[in-house]
Amino acid sequence: MELDLGAIRAFLAVADDRHFGAAADRLGLTQQATSKRIAKLEASLGTTLFHRSPTGTDLTDDGAAFLADARALIALADQAVRSVRRPDRPLRVDVLGTRLSPTELIRAFHEAHPGVEIDIVTSRGLRTGQPALLSGSVDVAFARVAGPLDPAIAHQPAYLEPHHMLAGRRHPLAGRRRVRMAELAEWVAWMPGNEPGSEWADYYADLRREFGLTIHTAGPHFGLDHLLDELAASRDRFTFGGERMRVPWHAGIVQVPIVDPTPLYPWSMLWHRRNRHPALPLLAEHITAGLHRFDPASQWLPPAEPVR
Template identity: 40%
Template sequence: MDLDLAQVRAFVLAAEELHFGRAAEELSISQQALSKRIARLESTLGRRLLDRGGQGVRLTEAGRRFLEPARQALAAADMAVAAVTDARRPLRIDVWGHLYAPMRTLAQVTAPGPRLELGHGRDLPSVIAALVHGDIDAAFGRVHEPLHPGLTHRLVRLEPVDVVLSADHPLAHMPAIRPSRLRDSVLWAPGPLHRLDFLHRFAESFGIRDRAEGTNLGLDHFLADLAADPRRFGLLPADVPLPARPAIRSIPLVDPTPLYAWSLLWRGDGGHPMLDALVSAFAAEAERNRWLEYDPVRDWLPERDQGFASSDA
C-alpha cells in the first residue's frame, strides 16, 4: 500500500505531543483536519493508532509499533526533498547564549567554510522547536538534557570561565579566585535563573545563596550593573572580549576552573548537504586548539555536562 506522507506526519506529531490541538497548531491546520488525516491513515492501515478518550490521547499497541518506522519514513522523504532543493541554499544556523558571544567560535570555525544564514534563538527550547520544525538546519550553544529524540548533538568546545566583578568588590585585588570564595557575594544573572542552567548549577554547586536577576540587554548593560554594586559578580567565558572599563575586573577562577560547554546541535536525519562539512570543521578546530581538554580534578562542569565531556574529550 502507498502511504500519504501528510497523514503520516499528522500521526507522528499527534503521537509526540499526545495533544491534537498542539499537533494541529504545528501543522498550521485545524484539529478537524488533523483528525481526518489520522482517521484516513488508520483506515488505510486497518488498525487504530491512537485512542482519544476522557484521559487524553494515547498510543495503541499498533501505534507504538508504527511510530518509529513512521519517523524514519518522514526523515527519508525530507532528505529526498533536501537533496534536490537544499544544495544551493545557505545552511541555516541559530546561536543562543548571546551574552557569552557564541559568534566568536562560529566565526573561527566556519571561515571560509560553507555559506551560512545566521539566526538568533532566544534559548535552548526555542532552538529545539526551530530544529524539529525544520526552520533551521543546525544550532550552536550550550546543550543539556532532555532533548527531543530526533536531535543529535556534539560537544565542540570547553571554555574556561572567569568571574567579572566591580573594582570595589572585596575580591577585586585577587590574581585568581576559588569559586567557593564567592559564597558571600551576589550572583548577577541576566535573566530568570531557572532558565540559565549553567549559572543555576554553578550557584548550587558552590553554595551561592544570594542571587539577583535582571534582563539581558547586552554586555554593556550587564557590566554596568556589576560596576554599580560591589556585592555582585557575574560569569563570562575567558575569551569574551570586554570593553575597557576601569570599574570592572575580570579574574580567572581556579581550584576548580569552571568550563562552559559549547555544542553543535542538529536533526539526526541529516538534512542540509553541507552539514557534514560543518561538523567536520568544528571537530578539526577543536583538535587544533585543544578545546576539549577536561580534567575532573582541575576543572568543574555541571553534572549533566560531564557525560558529554567524557565521551568527546
C-alpha cells in the same frame, strides 16, 4: 476546513514564548497582527487556545492538545519547502547570542572555510532552538543539552567554556590574577538573564548548590552594557562570563579567571539527523578538532553532565 500556516506559526511562537509581545518580536510582526492570526486560528478550530492574562499566556487544554499536531504540520510544510530549495544555500546557525562563544566558534570555522556561506540567527536556547531544528528553519544550533532531546536531533560536544568573574574595580577580588571558586561564596552573583526553566539557569542552579553560592536573578535584564554599568558601581556583586564571551570594554570592569576548580559551561552542537547540508560534516569535523577534554582534577561540570 483549511488551516493558515502563518496562523499556526504564530500559535507555536506564542506557545513557546508564553507572551504575545515576545512572540510577535520573534515573528517580525506587530502584537496586533499576531493576535489576529491567533484569533483566526481559534475561529477556524472553534475553540480557545490560550488563557490570556496581564502577566503572560498559558495554553488551554485544547491548545495543549493541538500543540504536537501543530508542530508536526509545520515540520511537514517546512520539509516540503526544503525538498525544492537549492543545495548551495547558506548554512543557518543558531548561536543563542552574538556575544557568546558559539559565535566565535562559527567565526573560526568561516575563516578556515571561507567558501561556506553562513547565516547567523539567535533564539532562546533549546526551547526555541530544538523546534527550529525540527522544522528546518535552522541547520545547526549551539546550546547546553540539559535533558532528553527529540530522537530526530543529533548532537556532539562543541566547547567546554571556562568561566571568568566579571566585577567592578572596587570589588575586593578585582585585583586578583585568579580567583578561587570557594572565595566567590562570600559575594553575590547577579544574573538577571537567568531565565527560569532555561538550560543555563539550570546549570547555575547546580553551580550554586555545589559551591554554596548566592545568585540573585531578580530585576529586568536590560542587556550586557547595563549589567556592566551596574557591576562597575557595586562593591559586592559580580557575574559570571565565559572565557570567549565578547565583553564590551568598560573602564570600570575587570575579568578574572576562576580556578580550583574552573567551572566549564558545556556547549553542544545540535542538528537534525536528516539534514544533508554539505557544510554540516565540515563544521562537525572542525568543532571536534578544537575540543578540549574535561579534566576533573582542575575543572567542574554538573554531576550528571553527559560530556563528563
